[in-house]
Every structure is written in C-alpha cells, then in structure tokens.
Amino acid sequence: MTDSATPQDTAAPAGGPALPEEAHGPAVEETGPALGESAAAAPEDGERTALRARRRRAAVRWGAAVAVCALAGTGTALAVTAQERTDLPGLATPKDGRYTFPALTLPQLPSGRAVPKENTNRHAAPLRGLLLPVPVEAGGSPTASAAPAAGGRASASASTSPSPSAPAIESATPSGTPSVSGTPLAGGAEDRVACDAVAAAWSDPGVLRALLLQHACRDAAVREWTAADGTRTQIRLLSFGSRAEAWPLFDRLQTRGALKDAPALEHGDTTGWDAVPGVELAVRELSGAPSGTRVALLSAGDVTGVITMTNPKGVATAAFRQVVTLQSDLLA
Structure with a gap:
C-alpha cells in the first residue's frame, strides 16, 4: 500500500530536503x-x-x-x-628726622699702646677719634674717614681764646701745656676749647670749673654741626685719669645741672632706649614735645660726654636718640 503525502511534505521546498525548524x-x-x-x-x-x-x-x-x-x-x-x-x-x-652717618669705625691706637683689658674703664684711643662723625645731612661724607694718625697732633700757642680762622680743639695735658687735637672735618666745626669751656653753658660754671680742676681733666674734644632741618648738634667729650675722676662731673650735671639757655629742662625718661653696655646715660629735656633743646649726659669709664641738640622748631626724638646711641657705641 502506498503512503500518502502529508501536509508537511507538501510544504517542503523542491530543491532538497527540508531543514528542521x-x-x-x-x-x-x-x-x-x-x-x-x-x-x-x-x-x-x-x-x-x-x-x-x-x-x-x-x-x-x-x-x-x-x-x-x-x-x-x-x-x-x-x-x-x-x-x-x-x-x-x-x-x-617715613622720614622721622634721623640722619645718615658713615659706617662707624674705631680709631687706631697710638703706636706702642696695647688694647686695654676689659673692665679697665680706660680709653687708649685719641679722644677726637671717638667723636661721632658729621652726618650727610650736615655736609658730611657717607664714607668713613681714615683714623687719625697717632702723631698728628700739633702744638699751639698758650692762648685759650677761640680762633675762627683756625678752628681746633685745645686741651690741657697733664704737664699743663695746651695742645691742639685734630683738624676740622667737612660740614662740621671743631672749636678750640679748654676743658673748662663746657662749664660756660651751665648755670653754675664756678662749681664745674672747680670739679674739672680738682679731678684733673686731661683732654677735651668738640664736634658741632647744623643739619638741613635747622637742628644744631654739639658733642663734647672730656677725658680724665680714671672713671673715679670722671664720675663727679657727670653726677653733678645729671643731678643739679641746669643750662643757662634752657633752665626749665627736666629729667627725661630713658625707658625703651637702646642700652649700651658700659655707658651711663642721663637725659634732660622739656616734658612736653616737641622740645627745642635736648641734652644727653654720658659716662663711659674715664670719659664724660655732653650732647646738646637745639632747634626752635623742636628736636626730633628719633634724631636725638640716634645721635646719643651712636656716640655711646663709640665710647663703649
């Protein structure tokens, strides 16, 4: 018996066997x-x-x-x-009145003099070499000048009167013979003075002269200048044989001294100042600012210093402190 075709066989393509789904x-x-x-x-x-x-x-x-x-x-x-x-x-x-100084240098010691030992309170350098130089604002040089030679002291006549044509510093040596110390620098003045010339500016010159004579002031050096702002500065240094001989002058000026031109000066306060070891400091000025006159007194071993700064418009505090501190550094 012949099998009949199924619908699936009929649907298969004619080109070959049907592939499964x-x-x-x-x-x-x-x-x-x-x-x-x-x-x-x-x-x-x-x-x-x-x-x-x-x-x-x-x-x-x-x-x-x-x-x-x-x-x-x-x-x-x-x-x-x-x-x-x-x-x-x-x-x-800002400008506060301070000056421009050259670099500070200590003077050369005289030939044959050894450097003093510590705590001797003696200065072996020439007194003039310990003066503060003139600032640029007063015509000074911005560079430090060479230290004065040890033998650069010339003799002078015995006259104690100032000589405008030949300013110098005159002082009495231990032998009593006056001598000239140094020559004037550019912009400043060094007046010929005796040791007791410092007494003329104070109200008790007789007492001060007696102290200078009693304790044998040996030398005196002065430097003065007037800056462009009108402030006039005078620095006086007086040397003695020892600290014990120099102290009475400093003590008298700081306790009872009174300037003739400014008798109302009072004791100033030095709190906050730069302390310089080996230097005693006392200040005299008016209590109110600005003060037209300011005075600083220094005691450094065998040297007593007096710094006076005046200006009718008032002396700048910064300039005053600067000059006092730098001069103290040279003496320390």
Missing part, C-alpha cells in the same frame, strides 16, 4: 547580535579617544598655567629681595 532559528540569532556589537563598538572607541585627547589638552593647559605662576612668583621674589626695603613703593620708612 531548529536550524533556522539559531542561524538568525547568531548573525543579528554580531552585527549589532560591531556597530556599537565603533562609537564607543571614538568617544574614548576624544576623552583621552581632551584630558591631555587639559593637562597641558594646567601644566602651562602652573609653570607661568611659578616663574612669575620667582621673578617677583627676586625683584623684591634684590632691592633695599626702603626703595620699594609702600615700604619706605
């Missing part, structure tokens, strides 16, 4: 996802490449910015530190 499904499924993945991978790779490029550009920009800032900061620091502080805009110290 399972064979068609997987073939379509394998082809579809493979094409989709390749299509999606291309945009993702492009985005990654663009992102990396953007990051590289950002890194380059930030690196350049940091380098520029570092170079600018370094250049600014070099420009600021290379200049003096007072030359920088906004940092310059």
